[in-house]
């Protein structure tokens with residue numbers, strides 16, 4: 327981004343209900359070509375951390391999510407170990423769905439008790455009041471924020487994109503290619519749109535409650551967007567994602583969009599009103615910039631690099647950092663931290679990213 331464009335964006339920040347955005351992560355998210363790339367990792371709170379496993383041994387996943395003290399503790403754990411520039415609140419993309427009347431278990435991924443396959447099931451979904459969706463999450467964000475505000479580290483809130491939520495609800499659980507879901511879209515387009523409409527309303531309330539509780543940025547996870555071709559994405563994903571981002575415009579939080587395995591969709595994704603695009607590892611960031619001029623790019627180290635050696639991590643992280651020059655960049659993985667990632671490799675990555683001066 328040119329310095330003139332940076333100045334224009336800096337000159338017109340959206341009205342922020344919070345303190346001024348001085349945190350490195352927020353400056354980069356708003357489009358500033360910062361002196362150093364801020365760093366956080368998707369799934370930074372999770373199963374590669376022994377202190378997470380210790381809590382998990384005593385509590386179910388839902389207990390952890392629904393007990394604000396536990397959720398805040400788990401959100402803070404990676405920040406105690408590593409010099410990260412943002413926290414992500416510990417929860418799940420499926421968290422708001424029980425408020426619609428849908429029963430969900432985790433084993434370890436989400437399992438839907440009664441997968442949605444009929445129009446009647448969709449019509450029967452409740453429209454919850456905003457306050458009932460996830461009151462525990464608002465408390466967890468408040469507790470996490472209280473611990474981090476002295477360090478000026480922001481908390482990221484998040485939700486699942488409607489099409490990705492529908493993928494689990496209709497398929498019923500994780501799958502490799504989600505064939506049942508992709509067939510359902512074709513067989514029952516009207517019912518699918520009705521479901522996506524309800525998920526969009528729910529997601530807007532859910533994300534707004536996180537912003538009201540103090541989340542300083544919002545990430546929309548569209549983990550399964552890459553399954554689809556252009557026309558399907560344009561019909562079943564784009565309008566709903568756009569509606570969510572539009573509803574969050576002007577609330578003073580940068581909006582981050584993540585789609586995985588979806589570089590074929592970038593020309594369509596470019597139509598979304600968001601400040602940050604999170605990219606997986608399949609293409610270098612400098613090849614992606616042209617699709618998203620004036621946006622911040624987030625990513626995009628292959629998570630499996632963290633399973634290799636410190637030398638490999640240094641080399642590949644430098645490649646990502648170099649490719650991220652020429653515009654705002656938030657360093658992250660292309661997808662979540664893998665469960666078997668050695669802790670010292672995460673520490674090493676943090677050192678490499680922090681030592682890289684983007685101005686020299």
Ligand code: 1CP
Nearest residue numbers: 368369370371372416417418419434435436500547549662
């Ligand atoms: O067994 C366990 O310990 C539970 C594993 C686990 C964890 C740690 C699940 C079940 N969810 C989470 C937390 C989680 N989920 C976070 C926490 C914050 C952080 O990143 O540190 C976040 C952001 C999510 C988001 C999420 N959940 C996504 C989007 C990100 C992605 O990986 O693409 C998805 C697809 C889910 C569904 C889900 N929940 C849990 C699992 C194992 C999965 C994936 C299942 C699958 O692969 O289909």
